[in-house]
Amino acid sequence: MAVMFAAATALPAAAQTAPPSFQTLSRQAEEARNAKQLEKSLALYKKALQLKPNWDEGLWNAGSIAYDLDRYEDCAASLRRLAAVKPASAPAWTMAGLCEYKLRRFDATLDSLGHVERLNFQEPPELARAARLHLALAHTKTGSFEKGITELTELTRMDKKTPEVIVAAGIAGLRQTWLPSEVPERSRDLVFKLGDAMAAAMELDYPGATAKFEAVVREYPAEANVHFRFGAFLNVQDSDRGIEEIRKAVELAPDHVTALVGLAAIYLKRGDLQAALDCGQKAVKAGPGDFSAHVALGRAWLAAEEPAKAATELQFAVTLAPASPEARYSLATAYTRLGRKDDAARELAEFKRLQHLEK
Incomplete structure (x- = not known):
């Protein structure tokens, strides 16, 4: 009886033992972090965040610690939460994107780092460089090679070229969906040499880039994408020679849609409508699911005063890529010429x- 009474009187005391407060947990988490006890610190931050889920400092610290521990699932979850709490925080979106890249979730990477881009990379330079580089790598991995090259160009012009940029440029230039770690040994020399030439072009070093491209073309004459990249570079300074190189790319790879689209644009600019139409039609045949081919042909039909044919191609382009401003604008032009004012205004x-x- 005495034992039962003692147990009963002990229950209220135990029940009154309060769990650690948010202030206690946050202080202990910080102390553990300062002591380099990262696992302990992360666990404490998680407990504190259960009490205060939108604690921005805790979300940042938990995400950063998880990244250092290679716990990328935890990292992405914390930093995505922080980005939701503070959507104008470029560092939060950047770190979330880097975690998602490590997890090979490339669509999520593009989403997170796309937010950083729309925020104009307003963050410390080191994070901005990492964001641009990994945005370029994710674009390349998902097949958006020209977007990847555009990001690398911006990165090179804000900072000097690095081996990482050179390799990334070479992969995108070869139009391969590789990560740097996935480049086959047989292709490493080509990747680096092409990337080095492209990086020189990105730095606006015309003589240096020309010499490097010429060397790569001599060493790898059967690589269509080497000729295409050289031609794309030359087109700005020497369009005749640029056309020659892009034609070589098409001779080596007749279904090279991007090269055909490029030629169509060059011929259109020169006023050679028949050549532009021929290249546009070949591009559509080679890549019926590529919106840029339909845009190229649609623009050629517009220049040839065939707005109905242009509208057919451009409508298909918009179906394939509804978020393409260039496709929408060209379709609006076609509708205007057809007298379809409401459709033109909508587009x-x-x-x-x-x-x-x-923007």
């Missing part, structure tokens, strides 16, 4: 909306 409004989103 022009969508063009302006998409253009605003890209």
